[in-house]
Structure formats: structure tokens, C-alpha cells
Amino acid sequence: MNKQPYLDYEEYVEKYRSIIDDFDLFLDYSRKPLPKIIWTNLLKTYPEFIVNLLHHAAVNFERIDWWEGAFKVASDFKPGNTIEYLSGQIHVQEEVSMLPVVAMNPQKGDTILDMCAAPGNKTAGICLKMAEEGLVVANDIKSSRVALLQNNLSRLGFINVVVTQSDGMQIRDEDIFDKILVDAPCSAEGNIRKSQWSRRNDSHSLSFQPIQIKLLNRALKLVKKGGEVIYSTCTYSPDENEVVVNAVLQENIVLQPLDFPDHFCYSKGLTSWQNTTFHESLQKCGRIWPHQNDTGGFFVAKFKKLLSF
Amino acid sequence: MLQNLKNYYLFDRAEELVTYISTQYGWDEKLLNCYNFYTINSGKIIFLLKGNLNITGNITQIGLPVYKGEFPRGYLSNTFLYRFGPYATKNVIEISEEDIQPLLNREGIIIRDNYSGSGPQIVKIGHRILGRGWIRNGQLYLDASKIWRQNLLGL
Numbered sequence: 001m002n003k004q005p006y007l008d009y010e011e012y013v014e015k016y017r018s019i020i021d022d023f024d025l026f027l028d029y030s031r032k033p034l035p036k037i038i039w040t041n042l043l044k045t046y047p048e049f050i051v052n053l054l055h056h057a058a059v060n061f062e063r064i065d066w067w068e069g070a071f072k073v074a075s076d077f078k079p080g081n082t083i084e085y086l087s088g089q090i091h092v093q094e095e096v097s098m099l100p101v102v103a104m105n106p107q108k109g110d111t112i113l114d115m116c117a118a119p120g121n122k123t124a125g126i127c128l129k130m131a132e133e134g135l136v137v138a139n140d141i142k143s144s145r146v147a148l149l150q151n152n153l154s155r156l157g158f159i160n161v162v163v164t165q166s167d168g169m170q171i172r173d174e175d176i177f178d179k180i181l182v183d184a185p186c187s188a189e190g191n192i193r194k195s196q197w198s199r200r201n202d203s204h205s206l207s208f209q210p211i212q213i214k215l216l217n218r219a220l221k222l223v224k225k226g227g228e229v230i231y232s233t234c235t236y237s238p239d240e241n242e243v244v245v246n247a248v249l250q251e252n253i254v255l256q257p258l259d260f261p262d263h264f265c266y267s268k269g270l271t272s273w274q275n276t277t278f279h280e281s282l283q284k285c286g287r288i289w290p291h292q293n294d295t296g297g298f299f300v301a302k303f304k305k306l307l308s309f
Numbered sequence: 310m311l312q313n314l315k316n317y318y319l320f321d322r323a324e325e326l327v328t329y330i331s332t333q334y335g336w337d338e339k340l341l342n343c344y345n346f347y348t349i350n351s352g353k354i355i356f357l358l359k360g361n362l363n364i365t366g367n368i369t370q371i372g373l374p375v376y377k378g379e380f381p382r383g384y385l386s387n388t389f390l391y392r393f394g395p396y397a398t399k400n401v402i403e404i405s406e407e408d409i410q411p412l413l414n415r416e417g418i419i420i421r422d423n424y425s426g427s428g429p430q431i432v433k434i435g436h437r438i439l440g441r442g443w444i445r446n447g448q449l450y451l452d453a454s455k456i457w458r459q460n461l462l463g464l
Contacts, residue, residue, distance in 0.1 A: 043392070044391065044392060044395075045436060049436050078463075080460065081460055081461060081463045082461075083434070083437045083439060083461065084437060086457055086460055086461055087387075087391040087437060087438055087439070087440075088388070088391050088392070089391075089437065132359055133359075134360070135359075135360055137364055137366070139366060146369055150369065150370045153370075154370075154373060154374055154388045155388065155391075157373055157388060157389075157391055157392035158372075158373065159344065159357050159358060159359050159372045159373045159392075160358070160359045160360065160372070161371075161372065162358070162364065162368055162370070162371045162372070163368070163369045163370040163371075164364070164366035164367055164368050164369060165366075165367050165369050166366045166367050171366055172365055172366075173363075173364050173365055173366070176363065176364065
């Protein structure tokens with residue numbers, strides 16, 4: 001049997017040429033360092049105080065208009081060494097990974113599960129948007145990652161959150177959650193701008209697919225009737241995105257449009273890949289490529305559960 | 310209602326704790342009215358949570374750690390002070406930028422002669438809470454972990 005060769009990044013992503021609108025620009029952006037984003041913890045302070053910090057530290061910044069109190073800052077700024085960071089007044093998060101929270105649109109009073117929560121960036125965003133009206137359960141499977149999750153949530157000072165350590169597939173609390181986020185373990189192809197590429201072969205993505213489908217199915221089982229599930233990955237591979245989404249669709253599990261910010265560019269989900277055709281509604285999913293908004297790469301899908309099963 | 314929380318239970322001295330916090334820092338007691346206090350079997354950490362828990366998972370932490378050590382011999386956590394410190398009206402010491410470095414190096418800074426505060430202090434600089442402080446022999450010391458101090462010193 002022929003073993004597949006291990007590929008460098010540019011060789012590896014060549015297979016995506018046909019689904020990327022400007023492949024050369026995509027490669028250009030994939031080589032650039034990722035802009036740094038900080039957001040204000042509105043439960044502790046005001047955006048204007050953070051603006052003062054940035055002015056005082058002579059840091060160039062621009063506001064992110066779709067997330068109150070978020071700023072894109074100069075990449076040499078080290079917020080981790082500031083009192084504001086260490087006392088939880090600000091948080092550092094990649095811009096594109098804030099989108100699942102936007103898609104979820106947490107409401108005051110919701111009960112929400114973040115199934116694969118560590119290190120807690122999206123959980124934090126969810127807690128912030130709920131303004132502490134409701135409950136967030138932040139779960140992860142690994143104890144080392146749970147410790148990181150707890151540290152981040154404590155530093156930020158969120159009160160309406162419970163941390164659990166479980167295999168997501170073993171969570172048994174059915175019909176409690178209004179919304180569930182499955183930010184699934186993935187091959188992280190979209191992280192090339194912030195972490196070194198580890199050479200891999202074409203079958204790498206397939207190794208994540210079974211667990212992704214299981215976690216997503218579990219979330220759809222757990223969520224209340226009428227509830228919503230957000231599925232996200234930081235990878236490009238359709239094997240980990242559209243194939244997974246397509247596998248769980250049923251008559252009473254439907255995809256919903258993504259309410260991304262108006263001027264945030266993204267591509268529709270694919271309705272076919274290689275020799276496979278997917279349900280037409282997969283166009284409602286969102287693929288974010290690095291060159292579209294100067295971010296990392298991401299995939300987001302939003303499901304609604306019409307009936308219990 | 311609590312279910313399957315074998316390690317966590319409602320803290321039965323919550324009223325005393327709230328009174329202590331209010332007395333020490335001049336907080337309005339109503340500020341903490343809408344929260345529940347939980348503790349773990351060891352009784353060494355007290356957590357704050359809003360609303361009820363009705364989940365069955367393997368819970369490792371609930372809400373915000375508020376108090377470390379057995380009440381009343383322990384102390385309020387810095388995480389709690391970062392969140393609620395701005396509401397304090399007494400036992401708050403405002404320092405200047407020049408004071409930060411010695412405090413992080415575990416040196417005391419001299420506080421003004423007529424300062425009337427006593428017991429654990431909240432150390433703040435402008436709108437930022439630096440953490441829990443102690444007065445000893447007319448000097449203020451900061452009580453912060455080594456890692457926290459090193460991060461702030463950029464080490």
C-alpha cells in the first residue's frame with residue numbers, strides 16, 4: 001500500500017485552489033502574522049479606559065465595530081503583561097474565533113453549553129454577551145486544558161459559569177440547554193498564521209471526522225426542542241466541515257443563516273466536494289478565509305432543532 | 310436545586326461572609342444579594358454563582374472563587390477583588406505608578422500617617438485593582454502570586 005507523502009503547507013492547501021476565490025492572495029495572507037485583538041470585559045471596565053491604556057502605551061489600534069470594546073492592536077503590544085489583562089479587564093482573542101459567539105447570539109437567561117471549551121475564549125465571549133443572566137456550562141475533556149479554562153474564566157471574573165470535565169459524548173443533561181457550541185477538535189489548518197505548520201498528509205483531516213460527527217450528534221440530542229447548536233472549526237477541510245454537517249442533517253435538524261456582521265466577508269458553505277454532493281442548505285454555513293478579513297481561517301454552521309428525538 | 314454535586318454544597322455562613330465583606334470594604338450588602346455562595350468539601354474555597362445548578366457533569370469549578378481558606382481565617386481572593394473591588398468605599402489604598410515596582414518586588418511602601426484603614430486592603434491605581442494588600446508597621450505590602458508579579462514585571 002502506498003503511504004501518502006507528508007506535505008508542506010503550500011503543497012497541502014493546493015487541493016483547495018478550486019474553492020478559494022483568490023488563491024494567490026490566500027497564500028499571501030497565510031504567510032502574514034495574525035493581527036492581535038483585545039476586547040474589553042464590560043463587566044469590569046469601560047472601553048474608554050482601555051483606549052487610555054493604548055494611548056498611554058503608544059499602541060496603534062483600531063476599533064472593531066461589530067464587538068463593543070474590541071480593538072485590533074499593533075502586533076508588538078504585549079497585553080499579557082498589563083494590569084488590565086492580569087486583573088481580567090481585557091482579554092486577547094483571535095478575531096475570527098469571536099464569530100461562533102456572534103452566530104450563537106447568546107441572550108440573557110439562556111442556559112448554554114460550550115462542549116469543547118478550553119482555553120475558554122468563546123466561553124468568555126458567551127458569558128460577556130449574557131451579562132450574567134443565565135448559566136454557561138464550559139466543558140472540556142482534558143484536565144490540563146480544564147485548568148487553563150478555569151484560570152481564564154476566574155481571571156475575567158465571570159460568575160454565571162460552571163466548569164466541567166467530561167467527554168462531550170458522555171454529557172447526559174438533555175433538554176436543559178437552549179444553545180450549544182461545538183467548537184470541535186480539528187486539524188487546525190486555519191491556524192497557519194499563529195502556529196507553525198506540522199507537515200501532514202491528505203488523510204490527516206479524516207482522522208478527526210468520526211469524533212466531530214459524534215460530538216455534533218450528541219449536542220443535537222442534548223439541546224432543547226427549538227434550541228440551536230453552533231458547530232465550528234478552525235480548519236478548511238470539507239471533510240471536517242461540510243461532510244460533518246451533512247452527516248447530521250435530518251428532517252427536524254435544519255441549518256440556519258449566520259448573522260455575521262454586515263461587512264464581514266465570508267464564503268458560503270460548499271454543496272459539493274470532490275465526488276460528493278451535499279444538501280443545498282449547506283450554503284447557509286460560513287467559510288472564512290484569511291485574505292477576506294485579515295484573520296485566521298474558520299468554518300461555522302448553525303443548526304436549529306425543530307423537534308425532540 | 311443542586312443535583313449530583315457531591316463535592317459542592319451551599320455555604321451555610323454566607324450571611325456572615327457578606328456582613329464581613331460589607332463591614333471591611335463598605336460594600337452595599339445588596340450587591341451580593343442575587344448570588345449564591347457554594348463551597349467544596351474541604352471548606353477551603355468559597356465560590357459565587359448566580360442562579361441554580363441542575364447539571365450532572367463532573368463539576369470542577371463553579372462561578373467565581375471568592376474566599377480562600379476556612380472562613381473567617383482566610384482571605385478574599387484577588388479574583389473576587391478584581392471584580393467587586395471598584396464598589397469598595399473603605400480600606401482602599403490608591404497608589405501611584407511609581408509604587409507598582411516596589412510592591413511587585415515584595416517591598417513595602419510607606420502609607421500616609423493619618424491613614425485609618427485596617428485589616429486587608431484593596432490596592433488600586435486609577436480604575437485598576439492591583440489586588441489585596443496588608444499594612445505592616447506603617448507600610449503597605451501587596452499579596453499577589455509570584456507568577457502574577459512576574460508577568461506584570463515582564464519577567
